Structures are given as structure tokens and as C-alpha cells.
Amino acid sequence: MLLTLLVSWLLLCPALAEQPAPAGAEAYGHTARDGGLDCVRDPCSSVMPAADSFEAVEGKPYLEGLSGDDLVGWVVLSTDLVDIKGYSGQPLSTLIGLNTEGVITGARVLHHSEPILLIGIPEQRLHDFVDLHAGMRGDERVVVGQSSDPDARTVDIVSGATVTALAESRTIMDSVTALGQDVGAIERRVQTPGHFVATEELLSWQQLLDEGVFGRLTVTAKDMGATGDEYLNVSGDQLFMDIWFTVADSPRVGRSLLGPNRYAHAMSQLAPGEHLVVVLGQGASTFKGSGFVRGGLFDRIRLTQGLAVVMFHDLDYTNLGGLDAEGAPEFKEGALFVARGGALDPGRSFELVFLGSRFDNKGGFSRDFHSFTSTHRLPKSVYVLDGPDPERALWLQAWRNKRVEVLVVGLWLLSLVAVFAGRRWTTADGARLKKLHTGYLIFAFVVGGLMLSAQPSVTQILTFVDSLVGGWRWGLFLSEPLLFLSWIFIAVVTLIWGRGVFCGWACPYGALNELTFKLGRLLKLPEYELPEVLHSKLRYLRYAILAGLIGVYLWDPMLGERAAEIEPFKSTFFVAIWTREWFFIAWWVALASLSLVMYRPFCRYVCPLGAGLAIPGSFRLSGPYRRDFCSKCKICTKTCEPRAIRPDGSIDPRECLSCMECEANWRDDQVCPPLVKARRDRERAAK
Numbered sequence: 080m081l082l083t084l085l086v087s088w089l090l091l092c093p094a095l096a097e098q099p100a101p102a103g104a105e106a107y108g109h110t111a112r113d114g115g116l117d118c119v120r121d122p123c124s125s126v127m128p129a130a131d132s133f134e135a136v137e138g139k140p141y142l143e144g145l146s147g148d149d150l151v152g153w154v155v156l157s158t159d160l161v162d163i164k165g166y167s168g169q170p171l172s173t174l175i176g177l178n179t180e181g182v183i184t185g186a187r188v189l190h191h192s193e194p195i196l197l198i199g200i201p202e203q204r205l206h207d208f209v210d211l212h213a214g215m216r217g218d219e220r221v222v223v224g225q226s227s228d229p230d231a232r233t234v235d236i237v238s239g240a241t242v243t244a245l246a247e248s249r250t251i252m253d254s255v256t257a258l259g260q261d262v263g264a265i266e267r268r269v270q271t272p273g274h275f276v277a278t279e280e281l282l283s284w285q286q287l288l289d290e291g292v293f294g295r296l297t298v299t300a301k302d303m304g305a306t307g308d309e310y311l312n313v314s315g316d317q318l319f320m321d322i323w324f325t326v327a328d329s330p331r332v333g334r335s336l337l338g339p340n341r342y343a344h345a346m347s348q349l350a351p352g353e354h355l356v357v358v359l360g361q362g363a364s365t366f367k368g369s370g371f372v373r374g375g376l377f378d379r380i381r382l383t384q385g386l387a388v389v390m391f392h393d394l395d396y397t398n399l400g401g402l403d404a405e406g407a408p409e410f411k412e413g414a415l416f417v418a419r420g421g422a423l424d425p426g427r428s429f430e431l432v433f434l435g436s437r438f439d440n441k442g443g444f445s446r447d448f449h450s451f452t453s454t455h456r457l458p459k460s461v462y463v464l465d466g467p468d469p470e471r472a473l474w475l476q477a478w479r480n481k482r483v484e485v486l487v488v489g490l491w492l493l494s495l496v497a498v499f500a501g502r503r504w505t506t507a508d509g510a511r512l513k514k515l516h517t518g519y520l521i522f523a524f525v526v527g528g529l530m531l532s533a534q535p536s537v538t539q540i541l542t543f544v545d546s547l548v549g550g551w552r553w554g555l556f557l558s559e560p561l562l563f564l565s566w567i568f569i570a571v572v573t574l575i576w577g578r579g580v581f582c583g584w585a586c587p588y589g590a591l592n593e594l595t596f597k598l599g600r601l602l603k604l605p606e607y608e609l610p611e612v613l614h615s616k617l618r619y620l621r622y623a624i625l626a627g628l629i630g631v632y633l634w635d636p637m638l639g640e641r642a643a644e645i646e647p648f649k650s651t652f653f654v655a656i657w658t659r660e661w662f663f664i665a666w667w668v669a670l671a672s673l674s675l676v677m678y679r680p681f682c683r684y685v686c687p688l689g690a691g692l693a694i695p696g697s698f699r700l701s702g703p704y705r706r707d708f709c710s711k712c713k714i715c716t717k718t719c720e721p722r723a724i725r726p727d728g729s730i731d732p733r734e735c736l737s738c739m740e741c742e743a744n745w746r747d748d749q750v751c752p753p754l755v756k757a758r759r760d761r762e763r764a765a766k
């Protein structure tokens with residue numbers, strides 16, 4: 080039966096990949112998007128029902144929504160304003176409407192690449208989550224999950240897709256803030272609450288670099304065009320432009336760079352909301368250019384922050400000849416600018432944009448223009464935020480939101496480490512060991528699985544392999560705190576005691592399998608075991624499945640993710656089973672039924688995750704204790720449910736699920752024949 084089901088599964092896999100995208104995705108178009116906002120193609124009215132037409136605004140990425148001739152609001156595509164990455168490392172492209180009162184009129188996800196949503200959690204949950212933002216003011220403080228801040232508005236997390244929810248909420252709120260401030264519907268905040276560090280110590284050039292005070296933008300001749308610039312006599316990797324830039328309001332930076340007098344004078348000229356910007360240049364070209372002399376405007380550099388743009392005029396400029404900081408190199412050119420108009424928020428990231436131009440050898444004054452951008456954020460040693468960081472890493476927020484769950488899972492797994500570290504006590508009493516084991520199985524299933532969804536999966540092995548091939552991303556692994564903790568636990572215990580500590584005691588689905596089998600026994604159902612010849616071959620099947628999944632995943636991650644649903648974990652812990660397609664239900668029911676009459680059939684023959692753990696577990700440092708006599712005695716062999724004890728009495732670490740019953744026997748002078756004999760000898764001698 081298991082084999083028939085497996086074959087059907089493998090046949091179904093290609094079909095699964097061709098399944099239509101979930102309902103929401105179909106409706107919103109799940110293909111990657113080209114170009115910007117287009118209300119002929121994009122459903123603008125769905126996020127701004129009050130508008131009957133939409134008109135472009137010159138030079139802006141958003142459109143005006145009109146009812147007749149009256150302006151009712153604006154619509155914008157988030158990816159035109161912010162770059163916030165989700166779990167997949169790609170942004171969630173969201174269409175958002177904002178009315179003239181600064182209230183969000185609607186939001187819809189047009190495209191995303193979030194794997195969790197595509198394969199397990201219903202798409203509708205994301206759309207429901209997005210809908211929660213409609214009706215909020217664009218300048219409200221929105222917190223996903225719980226918050227102790229009485230002024231914050233909270234929205235419920237999407238369980239199992241924490242990072243996706245955090246990224247989507249931040250995408251919506253940051254987009255409407257930028258849009259609302261640009262159109263005047265939301266008051267422009269002068270800066271994120273915070274302050275420049277006021278200490279007067281003087282830093283050397285090296286200390287400034289070590290603290291990350293400067294942003295840097297380098298442009299090579301090759302970046303400017305294949306042949307370089309003959310006029311400036313640079314080519315290939317030679318520097319066309321090398322720009323260093325920072326905000327110098329903090330005395331730590333300003334006094335160090337400008338010297339006390341120049342700094343004091345420059346600061347005395349600033350009006351509220353204005354900031355000092357230092358720009359230094361090396362390379363063949365110039366960031367100042369000569370145009371400003373004629374037009375009064377520095378047209379080669381500007382700062383941008385969201386939709387805000389800071390341009391520099393000659394009245395904002397002071398020539399910066401040399402730097403005071405000890406060890407500072409000589410720069411070809413330097414400028415001290417004043418960023419006016421309150422447009423620059425020093426508490427958030429900003430970009431320096433350089434517009435490079437070179438003669439293109441087409442004759443006359445014909446030039447070639449290229450634009451380059453570098454993002455910078457002032458370090459904490461220069462600017463300290465007074466409240467929560469609006470750009471805090473999403474994974475940090477996920478850990479904050481789940482601190483109670485992290486504590487519960489952390490204590491649970493640590494206690495399990497203690498059970499194995501203190502195995503002399505654990506295995507000293509067979510009856511106590513059984514009760515302890517059953518208790519851990521119930522906890523793993525009920526709390527770890529049903530309540531916390533802390534079920535590791537082979538998809539994390541696939542992501543791990545993918546990261547090794549395609550580039551490591553810590554944020555991805557840290558973004559699911561409970562799974563991250565589980566994997567740290569798995570890595571440690573597997574190398575010390577083998578995969579059985581996780582599989583035999585802590586895996587929520589494994590626990591369900593074993594508890595189901597115990598229930599079958601309680602109900603006195605018949606029990607089945609495969610004949611040895613079949614068992615010894617079939618136990619390698621899971622390795623083949625794992626290898627196949629890795630191959631498929633590297634070839635097509637989407638297909639790999641769906642094929643990984645051979646693990647029935649999502650149907651068990653993430654999604655209500657009755658809401659799933661028939662083949663997921665059939666697979667789940669078949670495995671559950673089989674588990675009633677056979678000990679852990681999925682774990683022993685199919686589970687690719689178990690296979691992935693069994694490989695490093697082969698090298699475990701310590702397994703259950705054995706003695707020479709074990710090769711003759713079959714007491715433990717008969718009671719070892721996973722059939723992990725070989726005919727010679729040794730233990731196969733890949734099969735052992737660390738129930739530790741054989742070690743309890745090994746210690747028991749009522750069970751283990753050499754100990755029984757020794758005890759009897761002792762008793763006889765005593766008599």
C-alpha cells in the first residue's frame with residue numbers, strides 16, 4: 080500500500096507543479112512584472128474605488144485618482160518607492176491607494192515569490208492580511224503581532240509566514256508614508272525621532288572608517304562605457320569617480336573632519352531641519368562639474384530618500400580644501416553642502432546619486448550619461464534613534480514577536496539535551512524511561528506541532544543547499560525563530576547522539592506517528608512488519624527521495640518545493656487538512672492509517688528529512704551502550720521497534736531512534752543476561 084501510494088505521488092509531482100496558482104494569485108497575476116504602474120493592466124480601481132479615472136503625474140511614479148474632475152487620491156506600486164525584501168529575498172509588489180485625507184483606501188499584492196505561501200498556506204491569508212491595512216492613516220504606527228506601545232495599531236501575524244507578513248506590512252506603510260509626504264496628504268516628519276551623538280572627541284580617519292561613517296560610490300571607466308573615456312585618459316577598471324559622503328552634524332564627525340572652528344561656524348549657519356553634508360571625490364572625473372558655476376546648481380550629484388530629493392545650489396556650498404582628521408588622505412575635490420528644506424532624515428538610509436557623463440566620441444559636445452547610486456545609513460555611533468528602528472531587520476522583529484514561543488521551545492529542547500546528557504539517570508529505570516519518552520512525544524506533537532508549528536522540514540535542507548550554491552543569507556535562516564532553534568538543536572544532538580534524539584523524541588510528525596501506533600496497540604489492532612528482505616531494501620528509499628528532491632529543487636525550486644510535500648507536515652500542522660486538494664488528503668489519511676498498524680512507516684521508509692539527518696548521524700559520537708554478549712542475545716533486537724540492531728548486536732545509527740530502551744536493558748540486572756547472572760552469583764555468594 081505504501082509503495083502504491085509512493086508511486087502515485089511521484090507520478091503526481093509534475094502535475095502538482097502545473098497546478099494553477101492559488102485563487103488569489105490567479106486573480107492578481109503571478110508572473111513577474113515588467114515596467115511600472117499601468118492602470119490599463121493593473122487593477123487600480125480595486126484599491127481606489129472612489130476614482131473613475133487615473134492620470135499620470137509628470138516626473139512621479141504615482142498616478143492621480145479622479146472622480147470626474149475632482150482629485151480623490153493617488154495610487155502607487157510599492158516597488159517604485161521602496162525595496163523591502165520578503166522571505167524569498169524578492170520584494171512583494173503591492174498596489175496601494177491613498178486618499179487626499181492620508182487614509183489608505185486599499186492594497187493588493189500583484190506579484191510575489193514567497194515560497195511558503197505558494198506551497199502551503201492559503202494565498203487568501205496574505206490578501207486578508209493586506210486588507211487589514213485599508214482604512215488606516217498613512218502616518219499610523221503599525222506593529223505586526225503584539226506591541227506594548229499604546230499608540231501603535233496592531234495587526235495579526237500570518238501564522239507560519241511571519242517574515243512575509245512583516246515585509247508586506249512594512250512595504251505598505253513605508254510606501255504610503257513616502258507617497259503621502261510627497262503629495263502633502265501626510266505631514267512631512269523632519270526626522271525619525273533621534274539625535275546626533277554629542278561627544279566632542281576627535282576621531283582619526285581610520286576610526287571614522289572603522290565606524291562606517293562614510294558612504295562610498297565608486298564608478299570605473301568600464302562602468303561608464305565599454306571603451307572608457309579617452310578624453311579623461313581612463314579605461315577598464317581605473318576609477319572614473321570615487322565619492323565618499325556623510326552627514327557631519329555630529330561633533331564626532333564634523334569636528335574631526337572640519338576642525339573645531341570650521342565646524343562651529345558651519346553649524347551656526349544651519350536652520351532647524353538642515354544638515355551638513357560632506358562629499359569628497361577622487362578619480363578622473365569630478366562630482367562638482369562646471370555647470371553649477373553657470374546655473375548655480377550642482378547637477379552631477381544629489382541625495383534621495385524615498386520620493387524626497389535634495390539638490391545642492393551654489394549657496395549651499397563651501398569648498399572643502401583639506402581634512403583635519405589625523406591620517407586623512409588628500410582628496411582631489413571636497414565640498415561641504417547644506418541639505419535644506421528638511422528633506423533629509425538622518426535617522427534613515429539615504430542615497431547619493433551621481434550622474435556621470437563622458438564625451439562619446441560622436442563629435443562636437445555629444446555626451447553619454449550614466450546614473451549611479453550608493454545607499455548609506457549613519458551608524459549608531461553618530462546618530463542614535465530615540466524609538467524603535469523603522470528599518471530594523473525583519474528577522475529581528477520576528478524574534479521579538481515570538482519571544483514567548485522562543486522561550487518555550489528553547490526550554491523544551493534544552494531539557495531534552497539534559498535527558499540525554501544525564502542518560503545514566505534516564506536509563507536507570509525502564510518504566511520511568513518509557514513514561515518520560517511518551518511525555519516528550521505528546522509535548523512534541525501537541526505543543527511543538529499543533530500549537531507552535533515548530534516542524535522542521537526537508538525544504539530547509541533544500542534552502543540550505545540552494546544557499547550554498549547561490550549565496551548565503553543569514554536573514555533567511557534567522558527569519559523563522561522556532562525553526563532556527565530547532566535546527567541548532569538538531570545539528571548539535573545529531574553529531575553527539577545521532578538523529579534519534581530529534582526523530583525519536585522531538586519531531587512533531589514523528590511523535591504523531593509513534594503515538595498513533597501506540598493507540599493501535601491500545602485498541603489491539605493487528606501489527607504488520609515488512610519481511611526482512613523487503614525492509615532491508617526499502618529503508619534506502621528515503622535517501623533516493625532526498626537525492627531526487629535536491630536535484631529537482633536545483634533544477635526548478637518551485638517544482639522542488641511542491642514535490643517536498645511528500646512530507647505530510649503542512650497538512651498536519653500548517654493548514655487544515657480538509658481545505659487541501661484530494662491527493663494531499665489521501666496521502667495523509669493513508670500514512671495515518673498505516674501508522675495505526677505499523678511502527679512509523681513514514682519515518683523508516685519515506686522521510687527525506689530523516690534521511691538528511693541520518694547521514695551526519697552515522698558519525699555520532701555516542702550511541703546506546705553495548706557489550707560483547709549482545710551479539711548472542713536477542714532480547715533488545717526483538718523489542719527495538721525501528722529494527723536498528725544488527726544480527727551481530729551492533730546498532731545501525733541511521734536506523735536508531737534513540738528510544739534508549741536497549742540501554743535501559745543493558746543496565747537492568749533483571750533483564751540483561753550477563754547482569755542477571757552476575758546478580759544471581761552475588762546473591763548466591765551472599766547466602
Ligand code: SF4
Pocket residue numbers: 581582583586587588589590681682683686687688689690
Ligand atoms: S523520520 Fe522524518 S517524520 Fe520521522 S521523526 Fe524523523 S524527521 Fe520526523
Ligand code: SF4
Pocket residue numbers: 579703715718719720721722723724730734735736737738739740741742
Ligand atoms: S532499542 Fe533500538 S531504537 Fe531504541 S535505542 Fe536501542 S537501538 Fe536505538
